Amino acid sequence: MSLFGPSPAARVLIDGPNELVFDYAIPEGMNPMPGCRVKVPLRNRNSTGTVLDVIDNDQDLGFSLRPLSSLIDEEPLVTPKLMELGHWMAKYYNAPMEQIMRALLPESVRQELHSEKTRKVVVLANKPDEEAAAKLAKRAPKQSLIISLLEAAGGEMALADLGGSSITSSIKSLAKAGYITTKDEAVRRDPDQGEEFLQDEPLKLNDEQEVGLEIITKTIDDGGKPILLHGVTGAGKTEVYLQATQHVINQGKSALILVPEIALTPQTVQRFKSRFANIGDAVAVLHSNLSQGERFDEWHRIRKGEARIVIGARSAVFAPLYKLGLIIVDEEHENTYKQEVAPRYHGRDMAVLRAHFEKCAVVLGSATPSLESYQNYLAEKYQLVELKKRADDQSMPIIRIIDMRIESHKHKGAILSDALRGRMDNKLEKGEQIILFLNRRGFARSLQCPACGHVCECNHCAVPLTYHRAEERLICHICGHQAIVPKNCPECNDPAIRLQGYGTEKVEGVLQKLFPRAKVARIDADAMRKKNALKNTLTAFRQKKIDIIIGTQMIAKGLHFPNVTLVGILNADLGLHIPDFRAGERTFQLLTQVAGRAGRGELEGEVIVQTFTPHSPSIQFARHHDFNGYADQELEFRSQFGYPPFTxxxxxxxxxxxxxxxxxxxxxxxxxxxxxxxxxxxxxxxxxxxxxxxxxxxxxxxxxxxxxxxxxxxxxxxxxxxxxxxxxxxxxxxxxxxxx
CATH class of the missing domain: 3.30.70.600 (Ribosomal protein S10)
Known part of the structure; x- marks a missing residue:
């Protein structure tokens, strides 16, 4: 855009769904910086926007630019280091800066629709003397009661607690008499709804954890390469994270902890809030399950320095923390760190880059590191910390492979093999808990006609519709389109049209029939739609109110339940045969992670993997918990064909x-x-x-x-x-x- 006159101008991203960017003249005495929020004239109204850049106004447009109306924030909402990161992202990911700014500043912060929540508070200004109090009690008993309640509460109470709108006239009369005043007080919208966390003490570390913590704290103090923390499932990585974070907090710095799934957030938040309960509301949470108001409050708590520890999913990598001392990326191998809409950044990579700009330590933790991170260690770009044994000295779970080709001959369409069903009976008799994993939700994979072969497909997507029994609908898992279940084949009108395959909903029904005395719960995107449903289900499972959980990848990693002694993996081949060079790596990671949910307490764990391709390298290496063996073989293949991490x-x-x-x-x-x-x-x-x-x-x-x-x-x-x-x-x- 051409500019007019010699003075500088501000390039402003206008709030709203469209990526509107305009240049405005900067009035005398106003000093906006990149990242500041401003009011600007747009057509016949005032709008809000964010300053992307301050540019030289050295071209002749033939007309003068409209000036900025006002500066909302004197200080930038986006820190200089984050702006530097944003410009790097724009070049690397080939994305316009306005898209980047939408990632750096959440919508709830940019939009005028959200602001601080306040409540009206009544303050006792002048206590009436004895004579006035006696008159008030006789003439206006309601006003007298309000005075008494305020005295008992120490001089202040929320208007809602005193009676709300029902005492409005009494409040006005008392205020007019000079006995009370009112004020607006900010109220935090707490994602944990005031839940109390009891202080817990650091656990004693084993030798491997001690060495790992020493390397991390040395990197925090003196600088160094990013750290790849490769620890087997149950090795106690979280305790190392907690003690490393304590080291950072002791230095007056802040810490950022990224988790790949919202499913992991409640457990991680509970661990950190309990450990740091002695420093108030030090822990903030950022993820997409928060309401816009909760996100607004948490973000501003972080910016003001009230929260020094941030836990969140990939977008939390842009949290406006100052004096950042440590970034932890838990389960760094997970695909969910990759943003699927513009700007298509990778949360793990942005964490490493932000650590570089902030000159702080970064730890990438996983039991199954991504081959990109592992190759960075081999190329001496990263340090490696290994935790090869479980924190409680328990052995790794025994993994048995069940060939479902043989099982299908015995029981056509079998969901549970004889071996898995028998072990489930045994565990339930002992009062132990079970996790079953199936990475497909819904009741049946598709509806197919055996006469003509017709499959009911989505009108908008090239995928079969999945049958959901609870809704009695066929649902597309890509776009959400729903259709009524046909009684006859839409193609040939044959009434024999039938369901094919199975999902978590069907398995839940099978389990309730096979084990009627067991309490069964399902964890997938359908069952966990209500707010706090996931948190409540996991809490009930931890309290042993649930015996069996059937779930998708929401339960595959990070969760710690000491009473789980059996994990069953149904249809382990689901992601193995898709046209993607990472299919084998993902299957290996998923199987290893799910298997790691077993035997994390005093009781020995076992895992049963049901598969139609038992000799797949991904399955065999996972069976032996052999990451190095799998990585060596897969890296050799990637190197020969020029695939990442070599390109x-x-x-x-x-x-x-x-x-x-x-x-x-x-x-x-x-x-x-x-x-x-x-x-x-x-x-x-x-x-x-x-x-x-x-x-x-x-x-x-x-x-x-x-x-x-x-x-x-x-x-x-x-x-x-x-x-x-x-x-x-x-x-x-x-x-x-x-x-x-």
Whole structure:
């Protein structure tokens, strides 16, 4: 945008759903900085926005810019280090700065719709003398009672506690007489709803934990490379995190703890709030399950320095903490750290980069590290800390593999093998608890006609509809479309149409029939829709009010239940055969993590894995808890074929409601990319995406790989800038893509 006059101007991102960016003149005496919130004139009204940059006004537009109306915040809401991180992200992920700013500042902070919650408080200003009090008691007993209640409460009470709107006239009369005053008091919207946490003491560390903590504290004090904490499931990584955080707090600094799933947040929050109960509300929580008001309050507590420890999912990596001393990324291998909408950043990578800018320590913890992080250790970019044994000296659980090809001959359509059912009977008799894992929700995978083969599919996505018994509906797990269950085949009208496959909802029903005396609970996205449902279910399980949990990957990692002695993995092959070079790695990680939920207390644990491909390397290495063996084999394969972590992999995609336009646009871009392709970039062919249609949009994609992310990003940006797409075609560029 051209500017007029010699004075500087502010480039402002306007609040709202559209990415509107305008330049405004800066009035005399106003000093906005990047990250400040401002009021600006927009058409015939005032709007709010965030200053992206202060730029030189050195061009002649022929008209003068409208000035900023006012400065909302004298100090930037986004710290200088976070702005530096934001500009780096914009270049690396090929994303406009306005998208980055939306990631740095939550919507609840940017929008005017949310503000501090307040309550009216009544304050006793002048206590009436004996004579006045006697008259008041006789003439206005309600006013006299209010005075008495205020005296008993120490001079202050919330208006709602005194009677609310029913005493409005009495309050006015007392205020007029000079006996009381009122004031507005900020009320924190507490995600834990005032729950009390009892102080707990640090646990004694074993030799491996002591060495690990020493390396982490030395890095906190003196600086050093990022630390990869590779500890087997149950090795006590959380206790190391807690004691490292205490070290940081003792130095007057702050700490950031990232977890991959909201499911892990309640347990992590409980551990940290109990350990740091002696320093008040030191722990803040940030994740998408908070209400906008709760997120607003937590974010501002962090910015004001009231909270020195932040726990949250990937977006918490941008929490406005000052004096940051330590960043911990728990379960660093998880795909959920990758943002699937623009800007498509990776939370783990941003944590490492933020630690670099903030000059603080960063710890990446996992029982199954990502191959990217493990290769960084092999390349001497990271330090490695290993915890090879469990904290309580318990042995790792014994893992048995059940070949379901054989089992299916004995019992057609069997969900539970004889071995698993027998062990469940045994554990329930002893009063021990069981976790069953199946990474598919719903009752049945699809509805299929045996006569003509027709499968009921979503009208908007190229996937079968999943049957949900509770809703008596066919539901698309991509776009949420729902359809009535047909009585006859829509194609050939055959009444024999039947359900195929099974999900967690069906398994829950089977368990209730097989084990009628056992209390069964289901944890998946359908069952845990209500706020605090997950937290309450996990609490009941911890208190042994639930005997069996059947769940999806929400229960696969991080959870610690000492009375769980049996874990059953149903259909371990679900993610193994998808067209993605990371499919084997994810299956190995998932099996190892789920297996780690067993035997974490005094009782020995066992795991039963049901699979149709028992000889898969992912399953066999997981069976022996052999991460190094799996990593060596997989890294050799990746190296030979030029896949990450030896290259950066980007996905370039098009999508449109018109199939041919999406395809033609990508073919056109491919031709332009192929012409004068720089050395060091491998360009794949344009192909339909694995999910060819979603949300009514046809999808096509191509893969690019290069050892240099900057070379790749710059070249693609150059071509895309010169190739504007048709109006109804969307182009998506995903650097370091995790899903294909």
């Amino acid at each position: 950066h992999c980007a996905l370039l995609g098009t999508r449109s409601s018109h199939e041919r336009r999406a395809e033609f646009t990508l073919e056109n871009i491919h031709q332009r990319l192929a012409k004068n392709l720089p050395e060091g970039i491998y360009l794949g062919e344009p192909l339909p995406a694995a999910l060819t249609k979603a949300h009514g949009q046809y999808r096509f994609q191509l893969m690019l790989r290069s050892p240099s992310a900057r070379l790749l990003s710059n070249y693609v940006n150059k071509i895309l800038t010169a190739t504007p797409p048709p109006e109804d075609v969307t182009i998506v560029f995903d650097m370091d893509a995790m899903g294909f």
